[in-house]
Amino acid sequence: MTGDMSNVTRAKHGRPVHHWRRDLVELAALFTAVAVADAVANLIGHGPDGPTLLVISALVLAATAGFHTWWARRHGHAPPADDTGARPAPEARPAGPADREGTPAHDVTGTRALWRMRTTVKDEPGSLAALCTAMAERHVDILSLQAHPLAEGTVDEFLLRAPGALAAAEITRAVSLAGGASTWIERADAHDLVDAPTRVLGLAARTALDAAELPLALRQLLGRCTIRSLPGTPVGGGRGPEPVPAEGVLEDTVMRLPAPEGGVLTVERPYLPFTPTEFARVRALVELDSRLGPRIPHGKDVLTLPEGKDITVRRVDTSDLAAAKAMHERCSPRTLGMRYHGPVGDADRYLKHLLSPRFGRTLAAQTTSGRIVGLGHLLWDGDETEVALLIEDDWQQRGIGGELLDRLVAMAVEAGCESVYAVTQASNTGMVTAMRGLGLPLDYQIEEGTLVITARLDATPVARRSPYGTVVRHAGDPARRG
Numbered sequence: 001m002t003g004d005m006s007n008v009t010r011a012k013h014g015r016p017v018h019h020w021r022r023d024l025v026e027l028a029a030l031f032t033a034v035a036v037a038d039a040v041a042n043l044i045g046h047g048p049d050g051p052t053l054l055v056i057s058a059l060v061l062a063a064t065a066g067f068h069t070w071w072a073r074r075h076g077h078a079p080p081a082d083d084t085g086a087r088p089a090p091e092a093r094p095a096g097p098a099d100r101e102g103t104p105a106h107d108v109t110g111t112r113a114l115w116r117m118r119t120t121v122k123d124e125p126g127s128l129a130a131l132c133t134a135m136a137e138r139h140v141d142i143l144s145l146q147a148h149p150l151a152e153g154t155v156d157e158f159l160l161r162a163p164g165a166l167a168a169a170e171i172t173r174a175v176s177l178a179g180g181a182s183t184w185i186e187r188a189d190a191h192d193l194v195d196a197p198t199r200v201l202g203l204a205a206r207t208a209l210d211a212a213e214l215p216l217a218l219r220q221l222l223g224r225c226t227i228r229s230l231p232g233t234p235v236g237g238g239r240g241p242e243p244v245p246a247e248g249v250l251e252d253t254v255m256r257l258p259a260p261e262g263g264v265l266t267v268e269r270p271y272l273p274f275t276p277t278e279f280a281r282v283r284a285l286v287e288l289d290s291r292l293g294p295r296i297p298h299g300k301d302v303l304t305l306p307e308g309k310d311i312t313v314r315r316v317d318t319s320d321l322a323a324a325k326a327m328h329e330r331c332s333p334r335t336l337g338m339r340y341h342g343p344v345g346d347a348d349r350y351l352k353h354l355l356s357p358r359f360g361r362t363l364a365a366q367t368t369s370g371r372i373v374g375l376g377h378l379l380w381d382g383d384e385t386e387v388a389l390l391i392e393d394d395w396q397q398r399g400i401g402g403e404l405l406d407r408l409v410a411m412a413v414e415a416g417c418e419s420v421y422a423v424t425q426a427s428n429t430g431m432v433t434a435m436r437g438l439g440l441p442l443d444y445q446i447e448e449g450t451l452v453i454t455a456r457l458d459a460t461p462v463a464r465r466s467p468y469g470t471v472v473r474h475a476g477d478p479a480r481r482g
Helices: 021-047 050-073 126-135 168-177 198-209 213-221 276-292 317-332 333-340 346-353 400-414 431-438
Strands: 110-123 141-148 153-164 180-187 226-230 250-251 254-258 262-268 298-306 310-315 360-366 370-382 384-391 419-425 442-449 450-456 471-475
Touching: 050 141, 110 126, 110 168, 126 153, 126 168, 141 276, 168 180, 198 213, 198 276, 213 226, 213 276, 226 370, 254 276, 262 400, 298 400, 310 400, 317 346, 317 370, 333 346, 333 384, 346 360, 346 370, 360 400, 370 400, 384 400, 384 431, 400 419, 400 431, 431 450
Parallel strands: 298 471, 384 419
Antiparallel strands: 110 153, 110 180, 141 153, 226 262, 250 254, 254 262, 298 310, 310 360, 360 370, 370 384, 419 450, 442 450
């Protein structure tokens, strides 16, 4: 018990403790008050106007008591703020942190924008709290946070939801004033709302199902970056890239790792250095891809051509190299020349690279007898994506090229590509017609007889096709599941 606690509230053996000194003091005070009242009454009562003064005093006291009771009921019992020094009650306002002087107020009830932001802070207590306070003062919600420890400092990656009127420059300025350095910010979308562990597991599952997903998974994991896979032995001969150790190399904005198929996998991201955490995640995905080996989904589409013949469209890889070379032998030199833009004798050398799922996705049109009569390639070319078609001479002008191209573009949309381009010759009317049939905005560039057609994919959404299962449809008609 504390020593200043009232004696009346103390207890001894469970009973209150009373002191005789307090009782004597209270009795003395009572006797003194009675004596003073008797003296005053005798003094006034024996005077000429004594009784009158006593009656008037009683009425004044009664009136004062009544007025006090009325005033207390009308105005409450709280003392005035000016007399107590208390702050006046604040005006009603929306919940949230108060705006500091000089900080512009933003409409928190209007449209909101998602941002991805990364900044470097000192590795000391209070540094993250300062950033959070700066965000709260501008009504910015922190939806998720990832910390990437460095040798000196920590890289904090935020997913923010800010007022629509709040500019990116204002956010970065607030972060800089709060102690953030090397700040980078860009717009985010609803896909970024998925937490990091769930996103990494989803990317790993996609990579496990399809070897062609590795570059796409790395790009979704790291954001805007350039991914190149350099074969150990170039197709045209010559010296390959310098080998890298098994654990890979991290150099600021560049990662280099051993490619699953041999050679070197290079990942570059301008102006934004990779962190050791990101490097470890990339190594894990690449190692998973290497352990699983070449693999593709086994779904297929069955097309009915106008003359009634059925054609199967499916994914192919290097295991179909012999069938693809056989199709080359049945193609005319003109057809091969318009596809490969070089000596016809070199066409077979490119096939192994083109069919590898490490460099993209390849679709084949196959007859009921198993003969390949058409190939369509979707190739990852750094930040860009190339589409290419080769149709056997006897099967041209039947809509097979358009069907393959539709599926390739749908894959590119699903992969998040902004555009696709085709390199052909101005005389290749079949490829030009197929690109026009996409119904997308096209850009044409001609250099020394070579025609480059680029289609923007953000203009018209393309329905996604499931790579698993069987689809039966007529060429040129909407798909029907069978």
